[in-house]
Amino acid sequence: xxxxxxxxxxxxxxxxxxxxxxxxxxxxxxxxxxxxxxxxxxxxxxxxxxxxxxxxxxxxxxxxxxxxxxxxxxxxxxxxxxxxxxxxxxxxxxxxxxxxxxxxxxx
Numbered sequence: 001x002x003x004x005x006x007x008x009x010x011x012x013x014x015x016x017x018x019x020x021x022x023x024x025x026x027x028x029x030x031x032x033x034x035x036x037x038x039x040x041x042x043x044x045x046x047x048x049x050x051x052x053x054x055x056x057x058x059x060x061x062x063x064x065x066x067x068x069x070x071x072x073x074x075x076x077x078x079x080x081x082x083x084x085x086x087x088x089x090x091x092x093x094x095x096x097x098x099x100x101x102x103x104x105x106x107x
Contacts, residue, residue, distance in 0.1 A: 037105025
């Protein structure tokens with residue numbers, strides 16, 4: 001099982017193929033997902049510090065580009081299916097933003 005290391009928050013294991021946003025939420029990591037995991041809002045962004053988060057698919061690339069996020073290590077956690085160990089840092093959190101996290105993304 002892959003291990004997710006969250007900067008400043010520890011690590012946990014998840015089943016391969018789990019959406020990263022759900023793995024984070026299920027392990028009490030404070031992360032936003034305002035559009036419900038549909039690659040529309042970019043609030044679930046993470047900085048991938050180490051590991052392979054897999055390819056960026058069209059929907060993710062389109063919204064990241066439209067919102068001006070062009071750094072290769074900035075990804076949408078709702079679009080990552082965990083396949084191997086990753087080290088990530090959430091970019092936006094409910095606590096920091098004062099917003100409700102959003103509807104739980106579907107698996």
